[in-house]
Amino acid sequence: MQDKETSRRGFIGLLVIAYSSIALYIGGALVSFLRFLFPYAIYEPPQKFKVGKPEDYPVGTITLITGRGLWIGSYSEGFAGLIAKCTHLGCKPNWFPLKDGPLGQGIFECPCHGSKYDKYARNFAGPAPFPLRRAKLSLAPDGRLEVDKTEVLEPKVKMQDGVEIDETKMEEFFLKV
């Protein structure tokens, strides 16, 4: 058996094929390792859920939905699904119904860096840059309130120190029933 002559150009072509196959193999492996970290299913509560009838939430109350990271705020303007995640760095604020805020009693306060929100969850003190985000609320056909945390409303209106902002600007963030 005699060695077949390989031209210089042909040899380089072979090299290119060889090295690109190796690169493809390693690259594919790395991509699949990265993809492995993002599972098809996660064991977390569903993002879309029902929280009971509107009558369960009398006007003027802020009710924590335990395990869902959400308050249902009931106002004269309507209902709001306030996501319990500080807009500063993501800690969970607490609702203090008896502490005084710019709108009278009731403020949200974050234990991490002391951000404060009024009862409409608008920031008025501390490092929080925006009001709390809101999950989309709707009325399900069976008459119960339905929360969809995948649809997040961001009322990016900064409240001036101690001065209320225009209420009409907040209108779209309430569910009227």
Add this chain to the structure above:
Amino acid sequence: MRKNKINLPDPLEVINNIVVSILSFLSKSKLGSSWKKFLEWLVDTEVYRGAYTVRSPLDSVGKRTTVMKDSLFLHFWPVKTHRNDLRISYHLGMGLATTWLFVILTITGVLLMFYYRPSVPQAYYDMVDIREGVYPFGMFLRNMHRWAAHGMVLFTIIHMWRVFNTGSYKPPRQLNWILGVILLVLTLLLSFTGYLLPWDQLSLWAITVGQQMGANAPILGHLGPFAQVTNLQDAAFGLVGGTEIGPAGLIRFYVLHVFFLPFVTTILIAYHFWRVRKDGYSFPQT
């Protein structure tokens, strides 16, 4: 048996001189001669002959250099050392201190791994058991791990401050500066991942803050500028394994903390040291 004269490489020669002087002080002859016999036996074992390959008399600089370079353990030290290299006012010894802290962290960390279980029902109580004295030396080892971790961050920063002030980052040592910056980031990441493991309120919310930083990363974070991904695909999700910190996040941080990051760090430290040997010290050699 080899008949020719024993030629000892430097470190063994030093040990020999010390031991011989002690022995001759203690007794005149008996112990001294058995020590000599022991040495003769030692340098003739296969292990020793494999480890130190130079057999001829060390009568030139080249041969001494070869002894250093051919042995795994001796090559950690420089072949020759200038007086200035040993002055602590030049180097502050911070690189060495950082390395030893990494060794301490590895040893204490491995010991803690015998009792700590990285799952939500157990993690906090295992940490409390270690801390509150269920296991002998548990509190000591945990505190050692904790303080060494703080110290490693501090000493790494002082080390970089020293390198900056002595201009040791300049060519030909620019690669080692880059490696050093990566090692600083790895040190901080090790601290960050270790922070979650006690699984108390402090760690939970501290890591929530870190997760939020991932979510605000440009392009790769779902809240960041130019976001290209949803909250189920972004960097914060990859780090925590969920939309918020839970069982998946704990095990991810554990694996990063006890395997992935130390593995990378060890390799980079070895490379960092190798470059120090190849580039030499930057201190004035006069």
